[in-house]
Amino acid sequence: MVVPVTLGVSIADAAPTRDGKPNVIVIFTDDQGYNDLGCFGSPNIKTPNVDRLAAEGRCYTSFYSACSVCSPSRAALLTGCYPKRVGLHQHVLFPQSKTGLHPDEVTIADHLKSAGYATACVGKWHLGHHKETLPTSNGFDSYYGIPYSNDMNHPDNKRKTKMRSDELWKDQSTAVTGWNTPLVQNEEIIELPVDQRTITRRYTDRAIEFITENKDQPFFLYLPHSMPHIPLYVPEDVYDADPQNAYKCVIEHIDAEVGRLVDTVRELGLAEDTVIIYTSDNGPWLQFKNHGGSAFPLRAGKGTTFEGGQRVPCVMWAPGRIPAGTSTNAFATNMDLLPTIAAVTGMPLTSDRQVDGVDLTPTFTSDDSPRKEFVYYSAHGALEGIRMGDWKYMRKVPRALKNKKGTPRKPQIFLFNLAEDLEEQTNLASDDPERVKQMQARMEELDREITQNARPVWRKKADS
Structure with missing residues (x-):
């Protein structure tokens, strides 16, 4: 595991690049666990390219996704807001969904485009597949990718293979025979079904084209x-037929493609002018075993508000701005990327709309973070916890409020000191009722503000 170190470099010492406008690349994997990179302690997955970014940049070991599932997490990253503030907190979107990210929201792409940046989204979107909600309506000049999860099918999500994960892996032709997942370019489906065997590589090809064209x-x-x-x-050229190695094989392929991308940045002479952020949308999907990752040493995984569900690996790389070979336990979330990118690019956010993210540039050289608290919402949008400093409080209400006998179920109350108990094994709630009371009150106060000031999600009109 990486270890935080003391640093002696200040932001003021960083050399300015491109008139204060560095390129920005955000690489966002799907369901990659906290322990699924070499630089985050994986004992068996080899990720030399991301590890090199870490060796030349900074690992964030206390970095959170704003939710433990796809759509809310992506909304948070792009808007700098809790998913509930932008109406995308109630689980994930599907091919039959009639809602999506409102085009009036200001995304990272919107913000940078207003400063003259070329913008592109290449990959999984999952914030609405309707024209009004696609990347091209949310600040991106172009889009190439799968509009929702790769286990979802056009047009109504009904064509589903019944083959198990190991069987699918053994027969890679099921990439096109077992699914009806679309590939979209800008606003049109260009391949149905998409050949998922090559999609990671094709994403990288398209990303390299974009970088080269806009160098x-x-x-x-x-x-x-x-x-x-x-x-x-x-x-086929990187396929390992043993299904026990399926997840490892996929992560190592992603890592190799990251290497191709970063090599392009270096070869074009853009390294000193580029910020790269690598992170995951939520924790690992543990129920799929050898097709899912590891959150070790964290508790649980995707779909939960325990640390394994939302604390994710994060590497930031920015030569001349972020000291090489460093690590920090500074408190940070993916909501913080928008204000951080705004600061790095010298483009302050406007004050006409509220965001929940904070500027993380002080954490480039310090373990002291401007973020002091963070509210946890469940995968279905229920208020479920809060972290304040090193303390984490959780109040988990059972989805079934009564048992089979009709007796009301009581909420589960947890209190953890994450500095001493990262694994969340020692519940201190009964030992510190006053802290429980204070944190419950603060959690509810923050949620009230978010709820009262929530902005509308986009909804498809009945006649459209």
């Missing part, structure tokens, strides 16, 4: 990979 101007590339979300597929 002489500042650009923002959002690269949300569809994998390692199941079903898992890879190109």
